[in-house]
Amino acid sequence: MANGIRYFVGNWKMFGIPSSYKILDKINGYFIKDKKNNKKYKIIIAPPLTLLQDFSKRFKNKKINISAQNCYHKDNFGAYTGNVSPFMIKKLGINYIIIGHSENRASGENNKIIKEKVALALKNNFTVIFCIGENKQEKKNKKTIKVLKKQVSKVIKNKYNFKNIIIAYEPVWSIGSGKLPSPHELKKNAIELKKFLREKFRLNYNPKLLYGGSVDKNSVHAFKSIKELDGFLIGGASKSSKNFVDIIKNFYK
Numbered sequence: 001m002a003n004g005i006r007y008f009v010g011n012w013k014m015f016g017i018p019s020s021y022k023i024l025d026k027i028n029g030y031f032i033k034d035k036k037n038n039k040k041y042k043i044i045i046a047p048p049l050t051l052l053q054d055f056s057k058r059f060k061n062k063k064i065n066i067s068a069q070n071c072y073h074k075d076n077f078g079a080y081t082g083n084v085s086p087f088m089i090k091k092l093g094i095n096y097i098i099i100g101h102s103e104n105r106a107s108g109e110n111n112k113i114i115k116e117k118v119a120l121a122l123k124n125n126f127t128v129i130f131c132i133g134e135n136k137q138e139k140k141n142k143k144t145i146k147v148l149k150k151q152v153s154k155v156i157k158n159k160y161n162f163k164n165i166i167i168a169y170e171p172v173w174s175i176g177s178g179k180l181p182s183p184h185e186l187k188k189n190a191i192e193l194k195k196f197l198r199e200k201f202r203l204n205y206n207p208k209l210l211y212g213g214s215v216d217k218n219s220v221h222a223f224k225s226i227k228e229l230d231g232f233l234i235g236g237a238s239k240s241s242k243n244f245v246d247i248i249k250n251f252y253k
Contacts, residue, residue: 007231010238026241067096111154174213190228
């Protein structure tokens, strides 16, 4: 069962300009006022690379944590035009990073590249939000768990400290589609996945597991009873302070 802090992680994708900090100001304001629940959850927002430095400074002493959306699979400095290493991102004061998102996988990232990114992110003391998920065909063929196990096994090494890794289960067929797994199906997948992670990595605690894919104020209410989930990775709804706050409100309603 999931214990302790819940995570509400907003992935802005290709969205946001410098003045978009106002969205985070409103979310931060809600968090401060939510004295009844705000010790139970953590807010993490992943803006695009162009905003990382400004947002990292602006929210350094506030309640919102800033995450990177991705990094390059080589570290330090090098002749890699247009790319940014984990080392460079870390120097901006960023502590979280999303790796393995299905949109990046669809653009050509394979397990080998993702494995390198995770290794370098952990080396630079990030907490990695590692995305896994099956596509429509794999779900139809009842291969969901098999696919998830393979994605984890190909990337995560046994020597890693799992306390620095958050698994984000994002069914590819659900992202941006409005289609959702049933609470029963999601609970079953969460239980199986956590059991696999505990056994494979010999953990005497439960790893952190988020759900992502068409998360909004309605779906979060349907999933709040799934104790195996430690939170949510939120896409489109995180670009609006009202929609994002409504997700938190509905979870604790």
